[in-house]
Amino acid sequence: MAKNPMPGAGPRPVDVRYAETWLLMHRLGDGPPTPLLTARLAVRQRVRLFGSVLQAVLIPGAALALAFGGSRSHRPTLVLALSALVVALVLARALLDAWIRRVDRQAGAALARRAAHLVQPDWRALLGRPHAVLVAGSFAGAFALGASSLAVGEGTARYAAVVVLVAVVGVGIGEALQLRELLARPVVAEDEVSLTADVIMRIEDARESTTPTVLWSLPVVLLFGSAPGWWNAASVGFVVLGMLALITVRFRTPGAAAMARDVVGTR
Structure with missing residues (x-):
């Protein structure tokens, strides 16, 4: 891949090594990664880490709400507090997405030329039908359990159900906003290789952000021991x-690389 200057300081060695590994893993050549690609992959690696932390905060936050919700008079306040936590996490997720967009804009501004074949993958290309069905089924199942x-x-079980439903809605809003942004994000590429890399990154972002691990965990963490036996088994x-x-x-x-090559038409 040809070299492209990026504004600011040069890439860190650890980011370069990660970019080299990423290129080899996706069979995009064995040459050194460009500063442009290195910067884009580095910010995605950090956002993925921070995003995992944000999602993980939902579970202990909801568990704490349940633990301190024994008093009936405190329950409305705690539900509002959890709702505020969910809103804060959605906003934090939006700031992380904005960080990616800013780095991508800088990368696009540094391009001497742009790829002539501008690709705008739809949701089927980003997720694939099986993954989309999995996500939709997970949301439906988590919401049905809470409802x-x-x-x-009765009592604590009903209060915990409200907590589950609030958290499920919050996760859904966050994922919908991120998928919408991925569908609208402009392509940043100057040749066939960087175009394929751009689509691969977009697909990886979409699939990683919609893997429903939090949806599976929330009902068990919140309601185990406070709901009927049939519900715990469910x-x-x-x-x-x-x-x-x-x-x-x-x-x-x-895989993301195979889907990207289909989209770009380089098979």
Whole structure:
């Protein structure tokens, strides 16, 4: 890949090594990565790490709300506090996405030329139908578990169901906003290789951000021991079925590199 200057200081050695590994893994050549590609991959690696931390905050935050929600008079306040936490996490996710867009804009401004074949993948290319079905089914299952506990539970179980539903809605809003941004994000590429790399990064971003691990975990963490036995069994079964479905989807859905080459037409 030809070299492209990027504004600011040069890339860190650890970022260069990560970019080299990424190129080899996706069979995009064995040459040194450009500063442009290195910067784009480095920010995605950091955003992926911070995004995992943000999602993980939902579970202990919701568990704390349940632990301190024993007093009926405190429950409305704690539900509002959890709602504020979810809103804060969605806003933080939006700031991380803005960080990626800013780096991509800088990379685009540094391009001496742009690829003539401008590609704008749709949601089928980004996720693949099996992964989209998995995500939709996970949201439906998590919401159904929360709604069922709200309908038949009492006391703490009903309060915890509200917590689950708030968290599920928050995760859904965050993922919908991110997918919308990925669909609208302009392509940053100057040749066939960098165009393929751009589409691969877009697909990886979409699939990573919509993997429903938090949706599987929330019902078990919040309601285990405070809901009827049938509900506890259903929540554990939800996790097991979700993991099995994810493994199946990973085998049935083409990898990001294969999907990107189909989109770009370089097979």
